[in-house]
């Protein structure tokens with residue numbers, strides 16, 4: 001049984017995209033995701049797609065890797081697309097396949113929603129593929145730190161995220177081991193109805209939970225032993241600094257945005 | 268002056284029975300001490316008293332002249348007394364080797380330039396240059412322990428406590444770890460190695476055997492191995508040479524207790 005996790009799958013090619021400040025990447029990707037919702041014509045969608053293709057090219061991450069990273073959501077992508085195609089009605093009827101009618105509006109929705117969703121997923125995936133998890137959490141801490149004065153525990157939140165990302169491989173290995181052990185005792189995870197299957201997962205969840213408590217306890221001890229006392233007075237090994245490259249990237253993004261607005265208004 | 272001074276410490280978890288029983292211990296700087304004991308004899312509990320992760324119910328622990336009873340001393344004590352734990356996975360905080368090594372110095376508020384220097388020096392000291400940017404979860408157990416040691420070295424401690432740090436490793440990994448401890452000791456670090464593998468004791472300058480929270484034996488490896496029969500009863504199996512000597516003794520052949528293979532062979536040749 002495959003048990004692979006795709007969050008935080010950093011793929012280092014040392015490209016210019018990898019070298020950008022993670023805060024810039026996060027901000028730009030959020031802005032881009034908002035933009036995607038304003039792309040309601042074919043031209044704008046092509047414009048969005050071009051930007052993503054250009055970014056994938058610049059990141060030097062092989063297309064195959066990107067596709068593999070988005071594979072888990074592919075099913076939902078297709079499902080959502082087909083639902084739109086079949087259930088959205090309006091405009092001219094294009095085809096009549098027995099009980100199913102495909103209308104112009106349906107086809108339109110199919111394209112718009114499928115691609116919209118795809119664009120969002122690819123944009124997010126690109127950030128994850130090109131940003132090392134440590135930079136991601138450092139960026140989070142840095143962006144949240146202004147809120148620290150309002151009582152938001154910025155350092156603690158980023159520490160939690162960092163540890164969570166760090167332990168994903170440990171837990172997935174452990175889950176795999178437990179599943180194998182249960183399978184060898186005759187547990188069958190591949191068949192049976194839903195309730196039977198859910199029941200089968202209890203002997204996996206319980207030991208996994210127990211072991212996570214043990215990990216947490218050990219880790220807390222190890223952190224204490226290495227003088228961890230929270231965020232106060234702590235220095236940072238990695239420094240986040242906006243340089244010329246980041247400024248250039250921001251200018252390019254601004255130009256891109258202006259062109260998008262122009263296309264939206266005049267086309 | 269001793270680097271560690273435990274005076275009549277008693278300790279129990281919650282209301283359970285005593286885990287450390289009126290235990291006193293002092294250690295010389297630069298020494299290499301192995302603490303042996305079967306499961307549950309209180310080794311880890313003792314280790315955790317040395318870096319103020321636990322405090323005694325009564326008695327006192329002084330490390331580098333600082334008492335663990337005062338919270339103000341804890342950081343200074345922990346900086347000077349680093350600890351490598353049993354489970355390699357549970358001491359890695361981040362997902363890049365370099366950053367993990369930097370964790371201790373970051374906590375101490377060391378300026379960034381110096382952290383960079385320390386991290387590089389520590390990576391070199393454990394010969395992990397080729398893995399400096401790796402994800403710790405992709406490394407072997409032995410490599411993870413080397414990263415853990417580097418993380419301690421980057422804090423520039425005087426004393427390093429290994430709490431069964433080799434228990435999850437294969438025999439080769441354990442041997443490498445033991446060699447590394449020896450070389451660290453030669454560089455001037457005081458070493459405490461907690462283990463239940465009796466052969467780990469061969470390298471030590473002093474061996475302590477712990478049983479039910481008390482120090483049962485204390486001396487050079489040779490002196491302690493005189494009691495190999497009793498050690499076996501405690502579930503501490505002696506290495507081959509020691510077993511052979513005690514078996515011969517039972518048959519009336521007296522040999523000097525030795526750990527070296529060559530010396531043993533010489534003695535056997537003499538007797539035969």
Ligand SMILES: Nc1ncnc2c1ncn2[C@@H]1O[C@H](COP(=O)(O)OP(=O)(O)OP(=O)(O)O)[C@@H](O)[C@H]1O
Pocket residue numbers: 280281286304305306307308309310311312313431463
């Ligand atoms: N956190 C804890 N809470 C309660 N009891 C504990 C705790 N840790 C250890 N003990 C108990 O204290 C006793 C000594 O444990 P300790 O871990 O010090 O032994 P040890 O010599 O390190 O053993 P091992 O070889 O298994 O590591 C044991 O009986 C154990 O069950």
Ligand SMILES: [Mg+2]
Pocket residue numbers: 310311312430431
């Ligand atoms: Mg222990």
